[in-house]
Amino acid sequence: MNSNTAKAQLLGSAKTPAEEPAKTPEDSLGRRTPQGTVNGFIKAIGDQNYLRASQYLVLSKRSYRKNAERVRIVKTFQQLLDQGGNLSPSSIISNKETGRTDDDLGTGVDHVGNISTNKAAIQLYVENQSDDSQPALWLFSSETVESIMDADIKGEKTFLDRVLPNVLIQKKLGNVPIGHWLVVVIMTVASYLLSRLLIFVLAFLIQKIWKKAATEKGEAVIEAFSLPVQMYLTVLLFVAFTQRMGISIVVRQRFSIIIITISIVAFLILLWRMTDFVSMFTRSRMNRRGRISAVSAILFLSRTTKVAIVFIGIIAILGIIGVDVTAGLAALGIGGIALALGAQKTIENFVGSVSLIADQPLRVGDYCRVDDIKGTVESIGMRSTMLRTSARTIVTIPNGQLSASKIENFAHRDRFIFNPIFNFRMETTPDQMRYLLVELRSLLYAHPSILNLTPIVRFTGITNDALKVEITAYIEASSFEVSQEVQEDLLLRMMDIIEKSGTSLAYPSQTLYVARNIPPSSEKAAEVSETVKKWKENNELQLPKFDPKRVEELKNSIKYPDDGSFNPDENNTII
Known part of the structure; x- marks a missing residue:
């Protein structure tokens, strides 16, 4: 063994390029598949x-x-x-x-x-x-x-060989008798006309049998199915006629791609028209229900579906005519991932808008609070929602952020809380306090706009500078503005009761109130004490609870609006 051989054995032989796999030899007749x-x-x-x-x-x-x-x-x-x-x-x-x-x-x-x-x-x-x-x-x-x-x-012999003249059989076009091509043209026209006739008869029968066929929805359904079904019938009739008549297999095989393409186009047209029908029906339904914000989402989904139909149709037709779309689909998949990453916020806002439309935490015209922003909903779009604040400014909130925020919707309130807290002067006597508690609660029982629930009027404590009374009741009103009107009326009536009792409201001791000191009325205090004394003697003091009979007597006994207030007729308009 020489030195070069030993060296080669120690170091290993040099790496050769990877051998390419042997390719399958082509068959001259194309019989590999x-x-x-x-x-x-x-x-x-x-x-x-x-x-x-x-x-x-x-x-x-x-x-x-x-x-x-x-x-x-x-x-x-x-x-x-x-x-x-x-x-x-x-x-x-x-x-x-x-x-x-x-x-x-x-x-x-x-x-x-x-x-x-x-x-x-x-x-x-x-x-x-x-x-x-x-x-x-x-x-x-x-x-x-x-x-x-x-x-x-x-x-x-085939039907055509028996019927066609010899001249149309002997003369050939593309190695096919010219008579076969003429029959193909005739059968195409005949199949189309016969399919139209069948569709007309079928539509007539449907209108006679189906009671809703004359309605707008029924006509839309018939219109959506008529053209695709006619195309399918034309294809089926053409295939049946050409096969029964003995049209050359060469001609029929060449037309097979066209037939399948027409079938795919008919199916795509059906999907397209059904998308239009569903979109139209859903939009009209949302309009009747007042869900205007959902219309934009329906339009967006309808357009997206149509784009998908066109995309799938192009791929299917390219596959039918023999184009390899695998590489294109892979490239589109990679492009779609890149596009999704780049449009992440847009997709987030779209998903947020879909959740807003599905859950409906707010609608156009609702007064609501989103985090620390209060305003009326102006519009709900596919990307963002606009709120008009009390300062008449517009705040735009992305739907992705809105769907993740805490939303307080004031428009969905079924009642409005009435919760004033009164602080009375320390000089108020116990009888005056009893009088106030009874009369204030009687007022709430009697007022027609107070919800039929037991109102709470309680003497809750004695502070350093006042006697505290808390009131809790619920106003039944159709809107916030109406509840404000009722609250105003209640407060005015309560001021009358307080003035009649002989006492007055206290002011915080830390507030400097410069005014002429009006001493409590001893006469009114004596009068109130006499009233409370009579209540006690007759066992009619409505404390700590009201007599149910007395409650029934008080219900709706107050006229609202009060006498002297503007009360327009039904034909007049309140401004």
């Missing part, structure tokens, strides 16, 4: 190259050696397809070397069509003839070929 086999066979018989077409069939050695036998088998196959055969559209057949793996057939076998005539019912299969160590080679299976060879079609 089921789709390539079917397309190659149709092209070969369209070119009338029957020997080439025979190479797409599994033939016995004896049949393969005889060119005339190979041509006979292919022509029989073509005639069967023309008479009542149907091959799957090219875009539906698998374009992978493994074939379809999601069907009930065994591995390496795909179903690509069928033949149904008066004397034959044949299922068409293609089968991978190679093992795992060799490139795929898909051919029409031996079972299919044997069924074709056993079919007896001698002397049989």
Whole structure:
């Protein structure tokens, strides 16, 4: 062993570039996939190259050696397809070397069509003839070929061959009799007219049977379904007519992509119209309920759905015509992630607006408080909500932030609390206090705008400079402004009661109040004491609780508004 060899063994041999995997050699006939086999066979018989077409069939050695036998088998196959055969559209057949793996057939076998005539019912299969160590080679299976060879079609002609003049059969366009192309055009027009007639009859029957067909909603539903259903009927009638008449399989297979494309477009039109119908119906419903803020969300969702319909339709049509959209979808997925990251706040605000519309914590026109901001809701958009404050300024709050904030909605109150606290002078006598407690509570019982709940009027304490009385009741009013009017009336009436009792309100000792000192009225105090004395003698002192009979007598005994107040008629307008 020389030194160079030993050195190489110690250091290891130099790394060679990674060998590229061997590529599968292309098949000159395109038989690596089921789709390539079917397309190659149709092209070969369209070119009338029957020997080439025979190479797409599994033939016995004896049949393969005889060119005339190979041509006979292919022509029989073509005639069967023309008479009542149907091959799957090219875009539906698998374009992978493994074939379809999601069907009930065994591995390496795909179903690509069928033949149904008066004397034959044949299922068409293609089968991978190679093992795992060799490139795929898909051919029409031996079972299919044997069924074709056993079919007896001698002397049989298609409907077109019997009807069309020889000149239209002998003259060819694209290796197809010109008469077949003329019949295709005629059948297209006939299928369209017949479908329109069927749709008219169907709509007439629906209007006779369905009572709501004459309503706006019924007409919208019929309008939404009419065009897509007509397109589907046209396609179905065209396929049925061309197959029954014996149109060449070459022509029908070329039209298969157009037929599937029309079917997809019809389905997309149906989705589009149903989106319009649902959007229109939902918007009208929201308008009737006064949920104006939901209309913008419905419009946004409707437009988003339509964009999705167009996007899905483009992908589906590109896939049908054979364009590989996998790379495009991957690129759009990456772009969508980048867009979502860049528009994170926008998406957050949109989700917030959806939650606001769904939960409805506030509506347009509601007076509410969001954190430390008070105002009336002016509008609820897809990105933000605008509040008009008492200073007549507009505050814009992003919906993402709004949905996470504490919202206090004053418009949803079913009652308004009335909770004044009175501090009376220390000179107030116990009888005067008893008089105040009874009369103040009587006022609350008697007032028609106080909710029919037991009001609370309590002598709650003696402070350093006053006697404290707390009042709690609830005002029943339609709005905050009306509750303010009732509160004003109650306070004025309470001032009258306080003045009549002979005492007065106290002022905090730390406040300097410069005024002429008016001593408490001894006459009123004596009068109040006499009143309370009579209550006690007659067991009518309504403390600590009121007599229920007395409560019933007091209810609604006060006239509100009071005499002398402006009280317009129903036809007048309060300004």
